[in-house]
Amino acid sequence: MPELSKMRKPDVKIVILGDMNVGKTSLLHRYTERKFKDTVSTVGGAFFLKQWGPYNISIWDTAGREQFHGLGSMYCRGAAAVILTYDVTSWQSLAELEERFLSLTDTANHDCIYAVVGNKADLTEPQARLVTERDGLTEDPGVGGGELTGEPRVPSACPTPPASPVSLSRVSVNKQVSREDAAALYGRILRYKGLEESDCLPADKMCFETSAKTGYNVDALFETLFDMVLPSILRKRTEGEGSPTVDLEDCRGPGKRARACC
Numbered sequence: 213m214p215e216l217s218k219m220r221k222p223d224v225k226i227v228i229l230g231d232m233n234v235g236k237t238s239l240l241h242r243y244t245e246r247k248f249k250d251t252v253s254t255v256g257g258a259f260f261l262k263q264w265g266p267y268n269i270s271i272w273d274t275a276g277r278e279q280f281h282g283l284g285s286m287y288c289r290g291a292a293a294v295i296l297t298y299d300v301t302s303w304q305s306l307a308e309l310e311e312r313f314l315s316l317t318d319t320a321n322h323d324c325i326y327a328v329v330g331n332k333a334d335l336t337e338p339q340a341r342l343v344t345e346r347d348g349l350t351e352d353p354g355v356g357g358g359e360l361t362g363e364p365r366v367p368s369a370c371p372t373p374p375a376s377p378v379s380l381s382r383v384s385v386n387k388q389v390s391r392e393d394a395a396a397l398y399g400r401i402l403r404y405k406g407l408e409e410s411d412c413l414p415a416d417k418m419c420f421e422t423s424a425k426t427g428y429n430v431d432a433l434f435e436t437l438f439d440m441v442l443p444s445i446l447r448k449r450t451e452g453e454g455s456p457t458v459d460l461e462d463c464r465g466p467g468k469r470a471r472a473c474c
């Protein structure tokens with residue numbers, strides 16, 4: 213196990229922002245641990261270190277809860293990429309990105325890259341929900357983590373199985389945010405930053421839909437960004453910014469994928 217206090221300083225920083233419950237922590241778990249696991253609402257922030265070829269990339273998870281809002285711009289300081297995350301089933305979560313989170317990125321690098329990410333794409337697939345036609349009960353596998361088996365699960369409030377057979381239909385949860393909505397937000401982000409769309413990466417490359425639950429598009433999201441921030445790393449190295457080591461006394465776990473809270 214490497215001596216953490218001598219760990220190389222991360223070469224570059226990526227920050228995930230977005231409203232509470234959109235799945236920021238779940239996306240990081242999916243990418244770094246290949247799992248969809250239970251989460252608790254993030255307090256403050258946490259970071260992961262990812263070795264990408266010869267480079268160390270720190271990925272900062274942030275709290276979406278209003279009470280931690282003040283920390284956001286601190287986390288964004290010096291970021292080379294920011295992942296603005298919303299929930300595809302929640303229009304409000306997209307609106308919050310513009311109203312509450314975009315201004316936090318004022319402290320990011322001047323050439324910071326922005327990705328707009330709609331998570332929980334699994335919930336909008338045609339087979340995302342079970343609906344019992346008998347009494348309108350719904351079962352959401354996205355929350356409980358259950359699999360679709362064709363057998364209704366009995367709600368805890370109803371200890372005995374229904375006497376009559378229950379017919380099942382499968383419908384999708386309403387998708388509230390389209391890819392076009394996300395692309396339009398991306399355009400507004402560029403304008404907010406005073407950038408010309410023609411000089412920037414196009415919306416179809418920078419807007420992703422993902423599912424932390426199924427893993428859909430999660431590797432593509434992170435690895436596309438890693439590749440995109442490499443020029444920033446190389447420039448920083450050429451400019452000789454900062455010291456080559458960092459004090460990571462609080463880190464837990466091996467250097468390849470350390471995690472810490474703050």
Ligand SMILES: Nc1nc2c(ncn2[C@@H]2O[C@H](COP(=O)(O)OP(=O)(O)OP(=O)(O)O)[C@@H](O)[C@H]2O)c(=O)[nH]1
Pocket residue numbers: 230231232233234235236237238239249250251252253254255274275276277331332333334335353354355422423424425426
């Ligand atoms: N169906 C589905 N549920 C998801 C997905 N990602 C996260 N969730 C669920 O959404 C809830 C919130 O997930 P978190 O990852 O804790 O959300 P967060 O954005 O980190 O929230 P804060 O830490 O409070 O800002 C949890 O119940 C997750 O299991 C997904 O892709 N699909």
Ligand SMILES: [Mg+2]
Pocket residue numbers: 236237238251252253254273274275276
């Ligand atoms: Mg979280």
